[in-house]
Amino acid sequence: MIAHSPLRSLGGPVAGLVTAAGQTSANVTDWPARASWLVGILLLVALVCWLMREGWRWRATLQSGLPALRALPADPGTPRLTMTGLYHGSTAAGQWLERLVAHGLGARxxxxxxxxxxxxxxxxxxxxxxxVPADDLRAARLDNAIAGKVLTRDGLLVVTWAHGDQLIDSGFRSDHAAEHPAWTAALTTPNQHTPKEGAIR
Structure with missing residues (x-):
């Protein structure tokens, strides 16, 4: 003789509740696996961040011989040009991937x-x-990449300057790109040599 469950005999809504309860239980049992995946992803992200930070510190150590940056003189005189925008970083001149990070030069x-x-x-x-004293300014050009950052064609004003024994390219993007040509004209003279551009064309 086959015994019938009282709940089964009720059918309809009660049976549906039993099925839903079973699904809820199954979902609950999946949480440990999901938590393990989440912890694994967080650990991976933390490892990548740590490696990036260590790489940054290692690069700063290699560049520790770069002299301290100069401060604005007490009486610099009357401004010739002004510009507001973004600083995208500095590299060894002509080497758009050779980022300089010493003295905060690497921070956008x-x-x-x-x-x-x-x-x-x-x-x-x-x-x-x-x-940068006037005697240390070497040239300026329009470019599209610096410190691993690629922008639109001629979207960057790159200023080349000397600091100690190092020639440096520093990249800026004005809030008004139409200002860039005036800056390249003001910072470049016929007897100055512009280093070979390292950006992708």
């Missing part, structure tokens, strides 16, 4: 550029400001 930031007769001042809110 907002930037306010002011050109004086005595040199170029770069103000970077929240980061390190620096000043």
């Amino acid at each position: 930031s907002r930037a306010e550029l002011t050109l004086y007769d005595c040199g170029l001042h770069v103000r970077r809110p929240g980061s390190t400001d620096f000043f």
